[in-house]
Amino acid sequence: MIELKDISKIYKSKNGEITAVKNVNLSINKGEIFGIIGYSGAGKSTMIRLLNGLEKPSNGTVTVNGKQISSISGNELRNARQKISMIFQHFNLLWSRTVAENIAFPLEIAGVSKTERSKRVKELIDLVGLSGRENAYPSQLSGGQKQRVGIARALANNPEVLLCDEATSALDPETTDSILELLLDINKRLGLTIVLITHEMHVIRKICNRVAVMEAGQVVEQGDVLRVFQNP
Ligand code: ADP
Numbered sequence: 001m002i003e004l005k006d007i008s009k010i011y012k013s014k015n016g017e018i019t020a021v022k023n024v025n026l027s028i029n030k031g032e033i034f035g036i037i038g039y040s041g042a043g044k045s046t047m048i049r050l051l052n053g054l055e056k057p058s059n060g061t062v063t064v065n066g067k068q069i070s071s072i073s074g075n076e077l078r079n080a081r082q083k084i085s086m087i088f089q090h091f092n093l094l095w096s097r098t099v100a101e102n103i104a105f106p107l108e109i110a111g112v113s114k115t116e117r118s119k120r121v122k123e124l125i126d127l128v129g130l131s132g133r134e135n136a137y138p139s140q141l142s143g144g145q146k147q148r149v150g151i152a153r154a155l156a157n158n159p160e161v162l163l164c165d166e167a168t169s170a171l172d173p174e175t176t177d178s179i180l181e182l183l184l185d186i187n188k189r190l191g192l193t194i195v196l197i198t199h200e201m202h203v204i205r206k207i208c209n210r211v212a213v214m215e216a217g218q219v220v221e222q223g224d225v226l227r228v229f230q231n232p
């Protein structure tokens with residue numbers, strides 16, 4: 001489903017070069033929840049940007065769903081990216097739009113008709129458990145509710161992959177658990193492939209099937225969560 005082959009990413013600046021990701025090989029299966037864990041600066045965000053085509057690798061290839069997204073651009077990349085969706089630590093909602101309008105936004109961009117949009121938005125609102133909050137503004141919602149809007153918006157155009165960028169790091173432990181349970185439920189129900197990056201071990205333990213541990217740009221260990229995190 002997702003294949004990273006010999007990926008390296010070197011950022012060049014006036015002060016020299018930084019190798020953010022070095023010789024990474026990963027394959028992520030369809031329908032699994034795959035975690036990438038590491039401390040700050042380990043290269044996790046760079047990995048996510050490589051996966052959604054926002055960044056090109058200096059070396060190696062990234063293939064998502066049969067498309068080599070590391071070597072396409074323009075419309076072809078835009079089309080491929082419609083199948084790769086994302087949620088964020090700080091939700092990235094539009095603050096002047098209601099819950100329903102935020103969720104409808106990617107549908108509007110995709111040219112979905114008004115009638116279809118309302119139908120789809122209703123389904124999504126039910127899916128993430130926000131019934132009754134359609135007309136609220138983001139500022140009126142709790143952190144967990146904001147992330148539910150982020151998830152609904154991310155699912156609007158039926159993506160094949162959901163990338164989660166520290167999606168629970170701004171939430172308290174209880175809310176974190178409820179969002180992780182929602183992601184697990186969506187993974188089971190829709191068979192959606194989920195890749196998440198985090199610095200928190202309990203997030204990985206709670207929902208991931210497999211994990212890659214990153215340190216200084218390299219994957220130092222990967223495999224089943226139970227094996228990688230077993231106590232010696
Ligand atoms: P993480 O998400 O694990 O904190 P990052 O991928 O953000 O790690 O960063 C990995 C390394 O690459 C860090 O040393 C960071 O400073 C550097 N880096 C990240 N993005 C850029 C960039 N756009 N330009 C230069 N260096 C960058």
Ligand code: ADP
Pocket residue numbers: 089090091092093095096143146170
């Ligand atoms: P939270 O506290 O819910 O995590 P933040 O205050 O960190 O949210 O905001 C997340 C993002 O939304 C930031 O980039 C911020 O600039 C933007 N933002 C926050 N409030 C508003 C607002 N009223 N109007 C426009 N953008 C906003």
